[in-house]
Amino acid sequence: xxxxxxxxxxxxxxxxxxxxxxxxxxxxxxxxxxxxxxxxxxxxxxxxxxxxxxxxxxxxxxxxxxxxxxxxxxxxxxxxxxxxxxxxxxxxxxxxxxxxxxxxxxxxxxxxxxxxxxxxxxxxxxxxxxxxxxxxxxxxxxxxxxxxxxxxxxxxxxxxxxxxxxxxxxxxxxxxxxxxxxxxxxxxxxxxxxxxxxxxxxxxxxxxxxxxxxxxxxxxxxxxxxxxxxxxxxxxxxxxxxxxxxxxxxxxxxxxxxxxxxxxxxxxxx
Amino acid sequence: xxxxxxxxxxxxxxxxxxxxxxxxxxxxxxxxxxxxxxxxxxxxxxxxxxxxxxxxxxxxxxxxxxxxxxxxxxxxxxxxxxxxxxxxxxxxxxxxxxxxxxxxxxxxxxxxxxxxxxxxxxxxxxxxxxxxxxxxxxxxxxxxxxxxxxxxxxxxxxxxxxxxxxxxxxxxxxxxxxxxxxxxxxxxxxxxxxxxxxxxxxxxxxxxxxxxxxxxxxxxxxxxxxxxxxxxxxxxxxxxxxxxxxxxxxxxxxxxxxxxxxxxxxxxxxxxxxxxxxxxxxxxxxxxxxxxxxxxxxxxxxxxxxxxxxxxxxxxxxxxxxxxxxxxxxxxxxxxxxxxxxxxxxxxxxxxxxxxxx
Amino acid sequence: xxxxxxxxxxxxxxxxxxxxxxxxxxxxxxxxxxxxxxxxxxxxxxxxxxxxxxxxxxxxxxxxxxxxxxxxxxxxxxxxxxxxxxxxxxxxxxxxxxxxxxxxxxxxxxxxxxxxxxxxxxxxxxxxxxxxxxxxxxxxxxxxxxxxxxxxxxxxxxxxxxxxxxxxxxxxxxxxxxxxxxxxxxxxxxxxxxxxxxxxxxxxxxxxxxxxxxxxxxxxxxxxxxxxxxxxxxxxxxxxxxxxxxxxxxx
Numbered sequence: 001x002x003x004x005x006x007x008x009x010x011x012x013x014x015x016x017x018x019x020x021x022x023x024x025x026x027x028x029x030x031x032x033x034x035x036x037x038x039x040x041x042x043x044x045x046x047x048x049x050x051x052x053x054x055x056x057x058x059x060x061x062x063x064x065x066x067x068x069x070x071x072x073x074x075x076x077x078x079x080x081x082x083x084x085x086x087x088x089x090x091x092x093x094x095x096x097x098x099x100x101x102x103x104x105x106x107x108x109x110x111x112x113x114x115x116x117x118x119x120x121x122x123x124x125x126x127x128x129x130x131x132x133x134x135x136x137x138x139x140x141x142x143x144x145x146x147x148x149x150x151x152x153x154x155x156x157x158x159x160x161x162x163x164x165x166x167x168x169x170x171x172x173x174x175x176x177x178x179x180x181x182x183x184x185x186x187x188x189x190x191x192x193x194x195x196x197x198x199x200x201x202x203x204x205x206x207x208x209x210x211x212x213x214x215x216x217x218x219x220x221x222x223x224x225x226x227x228x229x230x231x232x233x234x235x236x237x238x239x240x241x242x243x244x245x246x247x248x249x250x251x252x253x254x255x256x257x258x259x260x261x262x263x264x265x266x267x268x269x270x
Numbered sequence: 271x272x273x274x275x276x277x278x279x280x281x282x283x284x285x286x287x288x289x290x291x292x293x294x295x296x297x298x299x300x301x302x303x304x305x306x307x308x309x310x311x312x313x314x315x316x317x318x319x320x321x322x323x324x325x326x327x328x329x330x331x332x333x334x335x336x337x338x339x340x341x342x343x344x345x346x347x348x349x350x351x352x353x354x355x356x357x358x359x360x361x362x363x364x365x366x367x368x369x370x371x372x373x374x375x376x377x378x379x380x381x382x383x384x385x386x387x388x389x390x391x392x393x394x395x396x397x398x399x400x401x402x403x404x405x406x407x408x409x410x411x412x413x414x415x416x417x418x419x420x421x422x423x424x425x426x427x428x429x430x431x432x433x434x435x436x437x438x439x440x441x442x443x444x445x446x447x448x449x450x451x452x453x454x455x456x457x458x459x460x461x462x463x464x465x466x467x468x469x470x471x472x473x474x475x476x477x478x479x480x481x482x483x484x485x486x487x488x489x490x491x492x493x494x495x496x497x498x499x500x501x502x503x504x505x506x507x508x509x510x511x512x513x514x515x516x517x518x519x520x521x522x523x524x525x526x527x528x529x530x531x532x533x534x535x536x537x538x539x540x541x542x543x544x545x546x547x548x549x550x551x552x553x554x555x556x557x558x559x560x561x562x563x564x565x566x567x568x569x570x571x572x573x574x575x576x577x578x579x580x581x582x583x584x585x586x587x588x589x590x591x592x593x594x595x596x597x598x599x600x601x602x603x604x605x606x607x608x609x610x611x612x613x614x615x616x617x618x619x620x621x622x623x624x625x626x627x628x
Numbered sequence: 629x630x631x632x633x634x635x636x637x638x639x640x641x642x643x644x645x646x647x648x649x650x651x652x653x654x655x656x657x658x659x660x661x662x663x664x665x666x667x668x669x670x671x672x673x674x675x676x677x678x679x680x681x682x683x684x685x686x687x688x689x690x691x692x693x694x695x696x697x698x699x700x701x702x703x704x705x706x707x708x709x710x711x712x713x714x715x716x717x718x719x720x721x722x723x724x725x726x727x728x729x730x731x732x733x734x735x736x737x738x739x740x741x742x743x744x745x746x747x748x749x750x751x752x753x754x755x756x757x758x759x760x761x762x763x764x765x766x767x768x769x770x771x772x773x774x775x776x777x778x779x780x781x782x783x784x785x786x787x788x789x790x791x792x793x794x795x796x797x798x799x800x801x802x803x804x805x806x807x808x809x810x811x812x813x814x815x816x817x818x819x820x821x822x823x824x825x826x827x828x829x830x831x832x833x834x835x836x837x838x839x840x841x842x843x844x845x846x847x848x849x850x851x852x853x854x855x856x857x858x859x860x861x862x863x864x865x866x867x868x869x870x871x872x873x874x875x876x877x878x879x
Contacts, residue, residue: 044275055614128371155356162360196466214311217310257610
């Protein structure tokens with residue numbers, strides 16, 4: 001993570017997107033979570049050399065970004081920061097897999113390059129829909145949806161608490177890091193000697209905070225049970241949304257629409 | 271070291287999801303049974319602490335590069351296995367959603383590699399054994415160091431196996447292992463040093479925190495070893511069954527669909543939308559060798575999902591079609607991809623335009 | 629009405645590490661009083677506060693709220709009666725949205741949905757924060773957080789309000805708003821604070837703690853005129869009672 005403040009701002013921006021006021025934002029979060037999962041499984045289930053068949057799947061993130069009024073450039077920028085691990089592993093495919101699969105006149109393209117491209121496309125698709133899900137739904141609503149879909153309550157509560165205090169604690173951590181930086185005079189980072197106690201202090205402060213929160217919970221009658229409100233309704237729109245997209249994904253998954261389109265185009269061409 | 275959706279097959283991803291979800295359900299129940307409602311806010315803020323801690327870097331001596339705490343082991347030492355596992359899993363969920371670390375399907379793998387391994391394998395089998403019942407600072411440090419290193423060898427090894435069984439990457443096993451393990455040995459040592467530093471700081475400042483965690487015994491539970499065994503067996507069963515199906519029915523989704531719809535062969539059926547599309551396809555396919563069945567072939571070869579044998583058989587399959595017809599398919603495919611992409615983005619653009627106009 | 633009385637009798641508290649935090653504290657606060665607990669850092673204010681709703685149990689002595697002595701069995705009842713607002717609103721606001729947070733107490737009391745909702749909206753309107761109900765706590769300003777934290781306690785309709793450093797960290801405008809809000813409450817109120825001007829404005833009675841003991845207990849104005857007492861307890865007159873430094877230099 002580059003700078004703490006930068007990462008935090010980015011985080012807050014994504015979080016802010018979920019406060020949008022579009023029809024998609026108002027859908028029951030369960031519908032959005034389920035559609036996202038169906039989408040990911042459909043994309044992942046492609047074989048390693050399938051590239052063209054994946055292209056039509058971009059319709060889903062694009063439509064969601066448009067309907068949800070999300071800033072497209074922001075999402076694209078986030079996708080561009082591809083997971084370095086994926087790149088590292090993917091880049092070996094062209095090296096180890098040199099079987100020529102496609103011939104463009106004199107140029108042969110090896111299976112490795114195709115599968116590498118396919119990995120990139122998968123990454124872009126799966127990463128974008130995860131980001132879009134957060135941007136359209138918001139983290140607490142996703143937790144709520146997951147709990148309704150069978151996630152244990154203890155874990156749901158844990159997610160909600162974690163989310164609430166990420167902002168508080170990263171602020172605290174950033175303050176400590178800043179204080180350290182201001183006194184380390186240009187030396188980048190810091191030595192191990194100061195690092196342990198620094199984190200240790202942060203940890204102890206965190207611990208006391210937990211004790212204070214617990215106190216505040218007890219004074220308001222906490223007995224171990226969390227009561228959540230039911231704000232959403234899984235109505236007709238949700239069923240339509242879920243079934244519609246699932247049908248689209250199934251269709252795209254079973255037919256290579258790119259191939260179809262291309263063939264059609266070539267045929268129309270004189 | 272996050273595993274990513276892009277490298278996963280549905281079989282492996284699904285199996286790991288099932289195992290991690292099971293472990294979450296199990297731990298949630300345990301944590302509830304402990305009836306220590308202090309842990310509710312504590313787990314939450316410690317998860318947030320992990321976020322903050324991971325953002326603070328330090329300089330690794332003699333290299334000039336910087337590192338940060340991973341924290342899985344630290345949380346386990348502070349909270350005990352069940353609560354720590356839930357906390358780590360929750361951190362990974364947030365990372366998957368907000369920082370695109372890995373992805374949603376890969377969450378199962380990541381929770382297993384970075385949560386299950388330190389909490390349910392390394393901690394009970396190594397850390398607890400060494401520390402014993404009367405923790406001294408030296409014992410604590412040795413146990414922590416060793417656990418960190420072993421944990422960070424097992425985790426990446428999990429990544430290697432998951433990637434290999436998925437069959438999306440072409441990396442051979444030996445190369446991959448040589449690539450991952452030595453780097454993570456270094457990372458493990460650093461993690462160990464940092465964790466020891468933090469643990470001994472806490473040990474000095476507030477010993478009761480550590481003592482409380484070390485003395486905690488799961489109430490009325492079976493020994494952790496059985497739990498681990500159960501989950502490992504479940505993982506292998508799930509993985510085995512799913513990949514058996516996947517290898518028999520190369521395309522997992524198609525298999526699932528035939529199961530669900532009850533149709534033996536979707537491609538053969540000429541009914542409904544699917545049949546109509548196939549007909550349209552045949553009508554439009556003027557390139558001599560282009561056919562839908564042909565395009566299904568690489569799919570079949572490319573879905574080994576745990577079957578390495580299949581992997582070796584692949585090149586022959588490809589060579590068969592390595593002739594003129596290939597050109598036709600690939601040109602139309604690539605052209606079509608471009609068109610579809612342009613169409614998709616145009617669609618989005620228009621929708622957005624309309625949205626703004628309204 | 630008898631619920632509104634707080635009585636502390638010979639309260640002692642010794643922490644596990646041997647620190648004596650409270651050493652024989654006794655007082656009685658009656659219905660509708662507004663009382664300040666002041667004292668230097670470490671005088672025992674927070675410890676005393678945590679006894680008032682049973683978070684800490686006394687080493688010896690007794691706390692009574694109304695006619696009810698504070699024991700394990702009366703704890704839920706007492707926690708409903710005594711609302712505590714902590715110093716750092718981030719500790720008090722732990723739910724995803726303001727609404728959820730204010731509803732936390734009423735729902736724990738087992739109130740049915742519509743009634744809980746009514747309570748929540750009343751509490752939020754009381755502190756002028758109804759428009760914030762859908763916001764997550766980390767998007768609130770310091771003053772807003774403070775007011776919402778008060779609402780989380782008001783929604784449980786307590787008879788007694790206990791507040792730790794209500795004005796700390798607020799800008800002058802937010803502080804002024806908060807003072808106006810607090811002076812409107814007709815609950816029995818107990819504040820701990822280093823903001824002595826606030827004490828002067830809101831509280832008729834002041835209790836001065838020093839090293840775990842009560843050094844003085846009386847009308848606020850009298851206590852702030854006793855310079856010897858104030859100096860001894862590491863305190864000083866509120867600024868509004870110090871006279872204007874510019875004017876006094878001229879004369």
